[in-house]
């Protein structure tokens with residue numbers, strides 16, 4: 072029966088470092104298969120590509136920690152991006168345009184929250200509604216046309232660099248750090264975990280459950296808007312169809328990162344690693360000239376494997 | 387004859403805790419063996435090993451002389467071992483009958499793939515009736531009271547026709563009458579040769595029903611004695627390893643000004659116009675059968691449920707309570723009856739669970755001052771003697787009694803003006819119970835007004851300055867500490883009211 076003790080030790084180890092281990096494994100395999108993979112420029116490339124999804128995933132992590140889900144992030148991203156792009160084209164100063172995008176993102180997120188807390192609509196349905204509505208508004212507003220030729224000062228956040236680091240990475244890192252502080256150092260973060268763990272007990276313990284949930288969805292909307300700005304700044308073009316399917320990538324990063332769908336368990340470090348892992352796979356398959364269609368399949372399989380692993384190690 | 391059950395040198399460790407060490411014990415057929423010990427002594431762990439929920443690190447288990455390897459709950463059932471778990475494990479959204487036959491539903495003889503619902507509900511009802519329960523097999527579990535759920539859990543375990551039945555604190559949610567039914571049933575099972583292992587922190591019960599008593603401390607077997615050869619005090623001494631000055635050291639407190647006053651509180655058939663006054667430094671006990679409206683009263687005063695009518699005043703001022711937050715802000719605290727569903731965040735740390743309600747006070751600009759939090763939590767852990775390897779331990783990993791203490795700690799650290807306690811010592815061991823009672827007394831001494839609901843008459847009688855009895859949504863009697871007796875309370879709770887005692891109620895209606 073000695074075996075059971077060591078089995079337990081292995082399980083504990085996997086719970087803590089399993090994700091890091093899989094990441095290391097993927098990196099190892101890819102670096103053996105392709106010489107270009109480990110190069111510093113490719114690695115920075117991966118980070119830059121991952122940063123948009125990472126920013127969206129930060130908001131998504133908070134949402135999933137409360138036991139909810141936000142399907143509307145891609146649409147919110149698009150709507151806030153096209154509106155602020157149009158405003159900039161029409162001569163509005165960049166800071167104001169950026170703030171408008173934030174307000175739209177957070178505002179739509181807040182509406183998600185209110186539908187859930189006041190309207191008692193399940194998060195899945197409420198944010199699915201927002202997904203269609205916001206996308207529809209984005210298409211209507213632009214009449215399907217992209218907005219291009221954004222001011223250079225704005226383009227800096229997407230195309231510029233700080234030192235030798237591309238700005239998207241800097242923005243993602245800053246958001247990530249802010250998110251970690253929010254979750255781990257503040258009352259608000261503590262409330263998020265409590266609500267995800269047991270809403271009823273949270274209410275009886277005096278946690279302002281509705282307010283917290285509203286704010287969490289608002290934060291998710293804010294993150295989507297931020298990601299949208301970085302994205303259009305990099306592309307120098309705001310199309311009403313951007314961000315489609317981003318909710319899937321964000322949710323994937325969060326769950327691969329070990330945050331439990333039932334809420335109250337997990338956190339941002341996992342999400343970051345999850346986003347990196349997914350992007351690294353994408354990148355590696357690209358380098359190996361695997362078709363884009365296969366990429367989808369591989370991504371799906373990785374997520375399924377991660378969930379199976381969590382189940383097996385009792386997370 | 388071979389013993390029914392034999393443990394040989396069982397060991398089990400969790401990170402930071404040796405939960406069971408070198409445990410050997412035998413149980414005979416047709417025997418009721420009680421297993422007692424302090425919170426965290428390792429009782430549930432040992433029984434979980436027996437029922438296949440967890441694996442031992444080492445050691446052997448024999449059943450009727452044969453060594454068995456119990457590596458899953460299913461295997462345990464095949465071997466004829468069933469267990470009633472300390473924490474309820476029914477599925478709330480399913481019916482009682484579905485729960486009882488979960489995973490072994492009777493099938494239609496014509497079409498084996500289909501469940502024979504009629505037969506399922508007939509068999510389930512039979513099990514329920516056997517226990518004298520007024521529950522329909524078609525009721526949803528979520529509509530049952532916690533006591534009824536416990537009885538369903540018992541009915542489910544009995545329906546397996548096992549040769550060994552483990553009951554882990556089955557009585558902590560039950561009232562006297564249901565406990566008697568359960569004991570009668572246990573005795574009749576014993577007559578049929580079944581072995582029962584019974585865990586309880588209420589030693590009166592242990593002595594009432596058990597043939598032998600095994601005492602555990604720190605994961606070890608301290609001793610096992612025939613129930614009629616050992617006294618209650620000796621058992622307690624074996625449990626805690628020292629002599630314990632027990633039982634409700636109620637300090638005499640001068641009753642102060644009127645603090646909380648409730649008038650005409652109504653909510654459906656659970657609260658039919660309740661009037662209640664609570665003075666400073668006073669402990670008011672609320673007795674009554676399960677379902678008499680006691681818990682609903684507590685929840686209403688705490689703002690957890692909407693009421694249809696009624697006024698609540700605090701220090702002479704009428705207050706409006708829309709949600710628990712409002713009550714907490716005004717200095718009202720509440721320990722709910724069901725710690726798992728209403729009290730705890732099982733996946734979070736001991737620290738998070740204790741400080742959650744007072745984060746407002748220990749944070750600055752929204753940032754938690756962790757040093758302050760840790761000091762506070764360490765103090766509560768010491769004061770309530772909570773057994774945990776660290777403040778970071780997840781509450782899920784604590785023993786049942788220690789979980790209860792965590793909830794109590796949360797509300798005590800809040801320094802409320804009014805503290806409402808619904809079954810505060812459920813599942814708590816004798817020593818800790820005495821500590822909690824002492825703490826309640828001390829709080830009252832500091833001027834806190836306390837409303838304590840309990841199904842344990844001895845607890846009510848020992849702690850309260852004044853006792854209210856509820857029945858069917860009304861307060862049917864009021865006793866001072868001096869006048870109260872167990873018989874009088876039971877009479878009022880069951881319906882033979884003594885009219886003169888209705889002083890407060892008749893005055894104000």
Ligand SMILES: Nc1ncnc2c1ncn2[C@@H]1O[C@H](COP(=O)(O)OP(=O)(O)OP(=O)(O)O)[C@@H](O)[C@H]1O
Pocket residue numbers: 400401403404405423424425426427428429430431432472773774782783784785786787788813815
């Ligand atoms: N899954 C777990 N992980 C870590 N520690 C655990 C786990 N389960 C139990 N423990 C620890 O093992 C010890 C024994 O716990 P156990 O639940 O067996 O106590 P108990 O005797 O049943 O107590 P109670 O009377 O409070 O129910 C405790 O210190 C508890 O914290």
Ligand SMILES: [Mg+2]
Pocket residue numbers: 429430431472554785786787
């Ligand atoms: Mg236990």
